[in-house]
Amino acid sequence: MTLTASPSGSTVAEAEAFLAAHPEIEAFDIVLHDSNGIGRGKIIRRHELLSLYKSGRHLPISILGLDICGEDVHETGLIWDQGDGDLRAWPIPGTLVPLHGTVPPRGELFMSMYDLEGAKMTSDPRHALQAQVDALAAEGLYPAGAFELEFFLLSNQRGADGKVQPAADVLDGRASHKTEVYSVDHLHGMLPLFNDIYAGAAKAGIKAETMISEYAPGQYELTLHYREDVMQAADDLIRLKRIVRMQARLHGVTACFMAKPNEVYAGSGMHFHVSMRDASGRNVFVEAAEGKWNETILHALGGLRATMGESMLVFAPHANSWRRFASQSYAPVSPTWGVNNRSVALRIPAGDIKARRIEHRPAGVDANPYLVAATVLAGIRHGLKNKIDPGPETTGNGYEGGEDAPAIPVDWRMAIEAAKNSAFLKEALGEDMHRTFTAIKAAEYARVMRTVSEVDYDLYLYTV
Known part of the structure; x- marks a missing residue:
């Protein structure tokens, strides 16, 4: 199923306004936080931001089942029990910000995990707090x-x-x-x-x-x-x-x-x-x-x-x-x-x-x-x-x-x-x-x- 709207409530308009206000920014850290509070994610280029807001970003389910060293913990049930398939991370509204002192200039965006149909992935710590x-x-x-x-x-x-x-x-x-x-x-x-x-x-x-x-x-x-x-x-x-x-x-x-x-x-x-x-x-x-x-x-x-x-x-x-x-x-x-x-x-x-x-x-x-x-x-x-x-x-x-x-x-x-x-x-x-x-x-x-x-x-x- 293709989602027509972000389940997190993020909008493309937010990204467009940010890009217009910050023409200097060349890349973005997209960050998802695991159970240890460690930021996991990617660095994307400027031209990728709008597509991220339109359709989210596929990330493996196992990213939320990692230990402090970044290694899989199979007992979580998030690795091979799920075939280590992709879920979809979506931007969190209001978390897109510029970073200070980076060369070249970068921004940062928090993400949260959902399944492919848009339901909350409940091993995501943000969803635990929101509940x-x-x-x-x-x-x-x-x-x-x-x-x-x-x-x-x-x-x-x-x-x-x-x-x-x-x-x-x-x-x-x-x-x-x-x-x-x-x-x-x-x-x-x-x-x-x-x-x-x-x-x-x-x-x-x-x-x-x-x-x-x-x-x-x-x-x-x-x-x-x-x-x-x-x-x-x-x-x-x-x-x-x-x-x-x-x-x-x-x-x-x-x-x-x-x-x-x-x-x-x-x-x-x-x-x-x-x-x-x-x-x-x-x-x-x-x-x-x-x-x-x-x-x-x-x-x-x-x-x-x-x-x-x-x-x-x-x-x-x-x-x-x-x-x-x-x-x-x-x-x-x-x-x-x-x-x-x-x-x-x-x-x-x-x-x-x-x-x-x-x-x-x-x-x-x-x-x-x-x-x-x-x-x-x-x-x-x-x-x-x-x-x-x-x-x-x-x-x-x-x-x-x-x-x-x-x-x-x-x-x-x-x-x-x-x-x-x-x-x-x-x-x-x-x-x-x-x-x-x-x-x-x-x-x-x-x-x-x-x-x-x-x-x-x-x-x-x-x-x-």
Whole structure:
């Protein structure tokens, strides 16, 4: 069957207007995001863009069944079970943007996968998030949010010990191995790179905001403007990672989005701030009197606490992700909630009561923002539907106590098993996305466990 209209809602007029406004652009990165949040796709030439909008682009179904190395995971059912046939990717409306600093000039376009008849390919992470947004809309609720982006800027060369080391300032080559948390002067040394990151974000229509020197040598945080559409918030985060990575490379350093690149210092999170509006635009998390929490926000917290354990694989999807969780490391170690408290997993930030929201803190920056947002929204829906009590607020040091909190996995293998067996996560992601994601994670776990690492040699070569 030949489709006469894009199932994503994209139009040829959008592409024609973009080409007219940007005669300098010669090529486009067309990007589809897999379960790990990795951009897969092609670079097409300018003259190919209109045909892409008219009829989509054939891509193999297996592109959504790849592991972190880009290799097929047969257990997803997306490879030979399907004959590795082609499906059709279509442009996502509003995601066609120019890139900053490319020679020759290029643009970027996000794609999403559909079958040949135009039905959504449900192992596509975007569709998983959209399903939760649609479910909330059917219940009269509309989520808004923003992600925080933490990352490291590293030298392209390892240190004498073989470990990664912070990048020297791109301004003048000055090096620092100090933590430098909140140092404004330290930020100045990276200003040429940061200026290009902001320029790239602006070209892409992303409102990148505050830059912070974070709690480790070479670590930074960049905040994003709050969006009334959580799909847009996820798009902002995943596109900004690509901008940071590309601009860092152009400046001769490496942008690192591992959750924990250095065992001595804090890791990098991807905190998700989320609120809910009703049909009139009212924030339903706002309490009548400040500090007197309403049932809606409490039930939302209750749902997130109750489902956090079986969802941890989404928030910590890789072997390295689990090195981030350590006491007093600014990463939560149990599903606690509190107010203006950075030691808990679910934080109600201080600030204007009209902007009341939940800061969901477990996810590392290595997680897929589409799947994180889908799982968080599903957890909130679960709490609202079942009117779940979140239990008492955690005050003071959230790393102490927490014995009454629901159990969460303590390592990657436990998280994989919990996710596989979770009826909640199957509903949150959809059956196909759940099968694809957990199969890929199991395959990656097997790869790590059969690899003889430097740690093995260090511990055992001369001692056992």
